[in-house]
Amino acid sequence: MNLVRLLDFTGVGVFAVSGALAAGARRLDLIGVIVIATVTAVGGGTLRDLLMNRTVFWFADPAYLIAIFVAAALTMVYVRFRHPPLRQLEIADALGLAMFSISGARIAQNAGLADLIVVVIAVITGTFGGVVRDVLCNEIPMILRRGKMYASTVIIGASFYVLAPRLGVQSDVAGLAGMALIAALRLAAIVWNLKLPVFDLERHRRAP
Template structure:
């Protein structure tokens, strides 16, 4: 098993943990927990494949579902005895985000999509699972929250990857550089509470 393959499954597992915790906060039954975990981990990649008319990646590879169910079960067992390590999970999520950003970018690039669509596909791959999770859990989607530095990190990393590719940098180095950008921005946002400016219509209306 290659390093990229291992990291891909780790990323899926981390997103499954996120979905499991979200389901636990809503007090769902085991079936609901499983559904939310699967949607969170695989939703973005599934929508990407449907949009690009590709074979859905997890239908022919049971390792993804096995990883999700194992991660979800271990999460349920862990939280029975200890509080989830929120900060550590956010860091792990940032690393998974970085990997999925490059996976989405490379799939779109291989399909010879325009550069703008490569970035869009990267964002869909990384964020739409969480968006579906939040919608199913009746929450405001995290990526639409007040200035969250999440999709922005994916956009920056994907653009970095594309620019380095255009400059003739080998794909493997461009990929690791793009991943570093995504992870660094997201982790910086976690530690220093970095946010984007928000559009506040009421504030503008109240100006003299």
């Protein structure tokens, strides 16, 4: 199993966990949990493949769906015996964000796309599933929450992945380092409530 495929499987599994936890927080039934887990796990990769005119990854290999269903089922069993703190949803999302974003970046890079487009594809791959999850769960999407360090962490990590090989870093090492950077920045933002500056037009209008 190559690194891209491994990251894809791990990413969909972790995102399925975050989707199942989000569905549980909304007290959805079994079908609701499966639906939210699935769209969370495949949303970003599906949009990536459609934009790149590729065969959608889970069409080509239904094993991804099996991994999603297993991850969602294990999550439901786990929470019956141990109630996870709400922060676990954010942690699971952060790990999925890191893995799936770099997976998307590698796919875009292997397709010969320009570096800027590689970073854009990484953002789409990592964030779109969470956007769909949050919309279906009637939440403001994480990527749009005021001041949240979310897509910005992907931009930083994916940019590092693109630029590091020019400094002599091996591609696989750059991928793992980019993934670690995204996860570390997102987890730091969760733990210490780090935020981006907010553009407040009304405040500027009130200023003398």
